[in-house]
Amino acid sequence: MPTNFSTVTNASSLSPLEQYQALVNAKKISFDPSQQQAISLLQQLYKTLNSTNVNGDRPSKNAAIKGVYLWGKVGRGKTFLMDLFVNSLPSIICKRQHFHHFMQEVHQELNALSGKAEPLRFIAEQFSQQYKVLCFDEFFVTDIGDAMLLGNLLTFMFELGIVVVSTSNCAPHELYRNGLQRERFLPAITAIEQHTDVIALTGALDHRNRSLTYVQNYFVLPEFTDQQIALHRKLLHRFELDLPSQLNKKPDNSASEINILGRKITYIAKSTNASNRTICFDFTDLCQGPRSHFDYVELAKRFSTLLLFNVPPMSGQAYERIKARGTEDNGSNINVSAGQTGEREVILAPMDDAARRFIALVDECYDCNLNLIITAYVAQDQLYNNGSLLFEFERTRSRLVEMASQEYLHQSY
Known part of the structure; x- marks a missing residue:
């Protein structure tokens, strides 16, 4: 901690x-x-x-x-x-x-x-x-x-x-x-x-389960779209961010992008005022694309508050298969084969890559004391409760609990 x-x-x-x-x-x-x-x-x-x-x-x-x-x-x-x-x-x-x-x-x-x-x-x-x-x-x-x-x-x-x-x-x-x-x-x-x-x-x-003063930073999305849009608009207004015309749709001709380590990432809204360094992303744009933990390191340097909208459940059971002949080459110029032909290899569940990025994002926000605001389709304890990343996600779950406290938000270094 x-x-x-x-x-x-x-x-x-x-x-x-x-x-x-x-x-x-x-x-x-x-x-x-x-x-x-x-x-x-x-x-x-x-x-x-x-x-x-x-x-x-x-x-x-x-x-x-x-x-x-x-x-x-x-x-x-x-x-x-x-x-x-x-x-x-x-x-x-x-x-x-x-x-x-x-x-x-x-x-x-x-x-x-x-x-x-x-x-x-x-x-x-x-x-x-x-x-x-x-x-x-x-x-x-x-x-x-x-x-x-x-x-x-x-x-x-x-x-x-x-x-x-x-x-x-x-x-x-x-x-x-x-x-x-x-x-x-x-x-x-x-x-x-x-x-x-x-x-x-x-x-x-x-020790993270010690007595903490709770501050809500995790919001379960309502069932209906108009209610979801209303919640998102309320959060954007709370952090003094300009409201996009449509929160549930982001046409290509209206998308805003930020350059992070040479790659463009679409964002919903942002403020770079010295007193309000805040940015808002959709989960799809920040965790379901060609992102690395270095991108999150860079974001944490630039902003003090990050809003992440529309986080889905990420559970999913990985499975194993016997590695067949001809699957050694992964299509890159670097040999990253998991093993020899005939050995078992682990195939990730559909959301495991996104879950790993989400874990890395929470780690970086926590380490840099960022205020992380999340809207999600399920309760926090249902984000990831089945799959090959349960061990890794235990740390994420614990950190999210501590991050929703006045003690964390008022931490000084």
């Missing part, structure tokens, strides 16, 4: 454990026994780094220091604990990023280094010259491009003495499960297990 440490005096001068104890004493958080092993490990890592950095200089790279990999169900406090650790270190040696942002940076560097020998090693060297510690929130891999890079990149980073602290909803051996060419991702898993202490937060308490 995003964390506000402004309540702790001189938080940057306190160790992770001291910050934790101060928050408990101030009754800002509840003591959770299941978090104590993780906080102890982060405290020990903090002391180790401090012992090599007594004079405030960057630590040398001659001593191998193991990082930490925190994983567990949603709401167990993984991000909260990692942020305590980040807050205790000087920014000159520690960088904290959402994992998607990190991979976006890596891909941008790779494009700039086109033609250079061993570009991943060069990128790792650049990171090692700037930081001793890299902290990744939501370490989760779904993109084959990311998966193919990470084995070598992580190996280079660890060889150069970079300490990696990560949070994830799954254990390292579960990363990129069922992914295309997963065998090429296995070196990344090995590197994580060798160079980090893996800690599972197994507590039963979901």
